[in-house]
């Protein structure tokens with residue numbers, strides 16, 4: 001591959017200065033949604049928190065996503081406005097009572113997550129006596145063992161098995177439809193984590209006296225191919241299907257999953273400008289308070305490439321540390337990130353696989369904020385390079 005690539009349909013000379021651009025690969029997002037839906041033995045919903053950009057949502061919807069895991073009334077309102085026929089699931093286990101009430105009565109939401117009996121009482125009271133309980137599904141979130149993933153969520157949400165079982169029984173006895181759900185933690189690279197989780201859910205059902213469950217929602221957590229060694233979504237789906245069959249859950253028990261990262265990670269990148277090269281430190285016009293926070297949390301695994309309108313001679317690769325534009329010294333990603341040594345002040349670089357928890361995490365800290373989005377046709381450089389490598393490996 002050449003040292004500098006061009007981003008399809010973007011002219012850097014017309015891009016202007018100082019403002020990073022979020023590139024949206026619509027075809028990649030759509031194809032990923034179609035692929036995950038083909039692989040999963042149930043319904044795939046999308047966790048909106050991961051990336052709520054309307055253009056991203058459009059691409060997923062074009063790929064057949066019609067169910068959305070929403071965590072707030074704001075997300076529910078936005079999804080309902082953009083896709084009036086979509087189904088929102090209110091999967092945050094802790095919700096303000098007015099949000100519960102409005103979700104049901106104003107937006108027709110009929111699925112709510114919970115992990116504590118006080119939340120159950122709150123939901124019952126907020127819905128009121130006229131709610132049609134037999135059409136409302138309450139999904140009990142089961143706590144997962146810690147330490148299974150890079151980003152564990154169990155410290156915050158999920159009921160221990162005994163409490164989850166009592167809650168499940170309570171939901172059933174009160175005349176609601178029943179569900180169990182969990183989240184193994186984000187960026188999970190071990191398919192066995194889902195077997196462990198399903199076993200825990202089956203145990204909860206047994207402890208609750210085998211009350212039937214209508215929905216088993218295996219959450220998100222599926223990885224993106226940052227390292228290239230992560231199991232594919234298909235491997236997780238196969239494992240989940242096999243374990244689910246083996247455990248013999250009682251009830252209609254339709255399977256759902258709610259990926260964020262695995263659906264959108266590959267479908268976006270950022271185009272950032274080098275404000276200064278100081279030795280092998282690159283000061284960029286975006287950083288961890290903008291769309292690049294995952295670079296610091298997850299490490300130097302994101303594909304990175306010089307994209308330049310100027311002629312660039314082939315040059316060896318060097319190791320770089322990245323700094324963002326704010327004055328805070330934590331606004332940095334130590335890397336090392338591998339990039340051509342030809343990079344210099346004023347150049348633009350594209351950082352790939354930034355669809356998950358990137359633009360969603362942006363702040364306006366120090367006045368730096370980019371809201372520039374550009375839909376790009378075709379495939380991004382990291383996918384083309386991966387395809388090229390596998391052709392070369394096969395030859």
Ligand SMILES: Cc1ncc(COP(=O)(O)O)c(C=O)c1O
Nearest residue numbers: 047186187220221222259260261
């Ligand atoms: C309830 C719930 N579902 C799904 C997701 C999406 O997780 P991921 O992006 O790891 O797939 C999250 C992320 O925090 C979540 O809290």
